[in-house]
Amino acid sequence: MRFDREQVAKAYQTALRVSRAQFFETNASLPVSLTDSAHTPYLGWVGKNYRGGTVLIAKNPGGGGDSQVETTALDASVIARLKALRDSEGDHATLLLDELTDAYHSQLPTIGMGVLLNRVLSRAGETLDSVAFFNACPYRTRNDEKLGARTQKKSRELVAAPLLEALCPDTIIYLGVEVGREASKTLNARWTYVLPRAINDKQINKDAEPVLAQIEGDTPARLVYRGSHG
Numbered sequence: 001m002r003f004d005r006e007q008v009a010k011a012y013q014t015a016l017r018v019s020r021a022q023f024f025e026t027n028a029s030l031p032v033s034l035t036d037s038a039h040t041p042y043l044g045w046v047g048k049n050y051r052g053g054t055v056l057i058a059k060n061p062g063g064g065g066d067s068q069v070e071t072t073a074l075d076a077s078v079i080a081r082l083k084a085l086r087d088s089e090g091d092h093a094t095l096l097l098d099e100l101t102d103a104y105h106s107q108l109p110t111i112g113m114g115v116l117l118n119r120v121l122s123r124a125g126e127t128l129d130s131v132a133f134f135n136a137c138p139y140r141t142r143n144d145e146k147l148g149a150r151t152q153k154k155s156r157e158l159v160a161a162p163l164l165e166a167l168c169p170d171t172i173i174y175l176g177v178e179v180g181r182e183a184s185k186t187l188n189a190r191w192t193y194v195l196p197r198a199i200n201d202k203q204i205n206k207d208a209e210p211v212l213a214q215i216e217g218d219t220p221a222r223l224v225y226r227g228s229h230g
Helices: 005-016 073-087 093-110 112-124 149-167 177-186 206-229
Strands: 044-046 054-058 131-135 171-175 191-195
Touching: 005 044, 005 073, 005 093, 005 131, 005 149, 044 093, 054 112, 054 149, 054 177, 073 093, 093 112, 112 131, 112 171, 112 206, 131 149, 149 177, 171 177, 177 191, 191 206
Parallel strands: 054 131, 054 171, 171 191
Antiparallel strands: 044 131
């Protein structure tokens, strides 16, 4: 399948329409605070210069702790644009995806994930605009608890597999052992990496350095491959 940004926007829209109930059998994992936003699928974004290259995949969004009681202006902007793409019935999916990407990129410098992504992308020779990102399960869990086997299976089937088919990546970087352990067995690309994460994404897990070195070392080969398949 050849990369088509319109098809990618439609695939993100379809993934946004997967309800929380399709991932979780009960409400036991529902965060106590900000429960309305807990039903908002924090899916992800696609850089405006992405043309089928590196995709970064996380387990699910953080922030499930009960201490989170307010939604910031940047959070609200992301939420509004997620809902706009999800609920649109017209032919504006690509434009709405671009607006969603802008909102996410404005938010990233203020959160740990943004720090982690900048460190990973600098080693991969990439920028936010040249890559795509999504959470395999786009919903927060109570106290950021781990996802059960059923939820992980649904994440692969309902989100990860369809999005990767549309995104046509040559490189996948799984951000976290939990999301990469099983998914990388069936959802992979020409280059696939599983990057261990620290509890605080503003720090780098000591076990991540060999993986980052491998990503950096493979960069020349990726550039040659993309040059011959562009």
